[in-house]
Amino acid sequence: MKEWISVKEAAVLTNRSRRAIYEWIEDKKLAMIRDDRNRMLVLAKAAVRLSHEIRPGRPRGKPTRRP
Secondary structure (H helix, E strand, C coil): CCCEEEHHHHHHHHCCCHHHHHHHHHCCCCCEEECCCCCEEEEHHHHHHHHHHCCCCCCCCCCCCCC
């Protein structure tokens, strides 16, 4: 397994949506770097670990739409 993977690959690997991966990055739960083509890459091991720790679905109290 590669150490750094794309957001799309992380979504497939963790069986979550790409939006969930972006939210983990925004919430500083998942480390992110940019490659030479300015694409976001995340740590594969961290994404898998987080997917086991965080229950799928919308957290209570979080609005369904973003402003």
